[in-house]
Amino acid sequence: MPTGRYYLHASGQLVNCGLGLQNCADADGAICLIQRGKNSILEKLQACENENGVGAIIYNNETSNFMQWPEENTTIPSVSISGEGGGILLNHFLGVPVEIMIWDYAYANVTDVNECRCSENISCANGQFCNYNYDAYGYCENCANSSQKEIAMHCLFSGLPQKGAKSCADKCDVESISCPTCKFCPKEISVDNFHWDGGPKCDFCPNDDMKYPDRNIRMYGDIPCWNIYRFYNDYQIDSDSTNCKIAHSMNYVCGCTGAGYLGANSERKKALLAWLPRVSASLSIMGSSYIIIDVCRNKELRITLNQLLVALSVFDLIGSIAYAFTTLPIYQEDFVYGALGNKQTCIAQGYFIQIGTISALLNVSLSMYYLGRLKYSWSRHEMKKIKIFLFAVPILVGLVFAGAGIPFYDNMFLWCNNSAKWWPEIPIILALIAASTIMFTLYRHVSKEEKVMIMYRRGSINSLDSMSNSVMW
Secondary structure, three states: OOOOOOEEEEEEEEEEOOOOOOOOOOOOOOEEEEEOEOEOHHHHHHHHHOOOOOEEEEEOOOOOOOOOOOOOOOOOOEEEEOHHHHHHHHHHOOOOEEEEEEEOHHHOOOHHHHOOEEEOOOOOOOOEEEOOOOOOEEEEEEOOOOOHHHHHHHHHHOOOOHHHHHHHHHHOOOOEEEOOOOOOOOOEEEHHHEOOOOOOEOOOOOOOOOOOOOOEEHHHOOEEHHHHHHHHHHOOEEOOOHHHHHHHHHHHHHOOOOOOOOOOOOHHHHHHHHHHHHHHHHHHHHHHHHHHHHHHHOOOOOOHHHHHHHHHHHHHHHHHHHHHOOOOOOEHHHOOOOOOEOHHHHHHHHHHHHHHOHHHHHHHHHHHHHHHHHOOOOOHHHHHHOHHHHHHHHHHHHHHHHHHOHHHEEEOOOOEEEOOOOHHHHHHHHHHHHHHHHHHHHHHHHHHHHHHHHHHHOOOOOOOOOHHHHHHO
């Protein structure tokens, strides 16, 4: 028998207690086999002890091993093993008598185990963090050898106590879990928003009415709702923090009541949000269709102005039809009202909505046409010389931006569109500035010409039949 400060021993049949989330009914006189995760080690041991279990084996929820210090608030001995070892016990040794023994290695000259213990005064090595599984102390764990997002997920959502999560984030250089595909969502779950000194606490479900704990929140890395709920329940997070805003903007996925769904707190309001854009899109479809039919019926397509109007209407028609689908092409697993789509349908809707923005760029060409004809008195023959540029430039720019957005088309709550932060709006903003500038220049020119005509006519500049009113309004 090893020498040491204390020695604990237990034996009994091995029983499966799952995750130890509730008292283990078969634990009487037995050794409890419990998987790590979803609650604390202490709670797992109490679930065994409450039903007269005599000992516990905690196996990791990953294939690797992990270490735990014997709990001081329970009377039963416990040991930890790897996930692989737990799987072997689970599949081949349930009901078999097993024996566990514990002694204090710190007094048995096994220094390599003692060095793994950590606290605020005992630091871990580089690339390791202290899990603080026992409040004031814990064991060193290696930082995950993976992407920043996976490391962050391990730090924040693997069941570490709050001090352990903070240590993991600090030592493993984790700042936040970001959501690049959600344009108008709060952007990050950040460890800096943990509230350590008490105060108003953020509730994931303010009314404690989560209906769908097993749903995943896709936009934040497929984190299950129960894990998000535990994150906010276990960690004291300020109610005014960005983290709390994230909780309330996403909790509708989990069935929590509230205003997270763009302020819609009922199914009727969600339906209204989905159908209102369809009404405006339908009006736009009818208007653009009328322009196309009217020009084609009068056989005036050879005129550059009419060609511009038809092109503008065609692209507006494409964009309006894409908008009219609203929530239908959105990922079904995002649980948006009316969403029945997938990645492909979402990309398709976003692409054609962006194609529709070419109509805004063609508005600049239409403004340039009026400027050339009215201010510079270009003939139709002269306008034909620049016609290729009036069509090619806006269409080419629109196609380039629509194609560049393919990796970024994602759920925007009411439809799918480009989720990148700023560059998708550049052509529209420039088009608005250009068209407004051109039309203002044209207005000043027409007003000036009108004043000259009035001087010769001896008329009134405030006449409702003035040329500027006729041209501009």
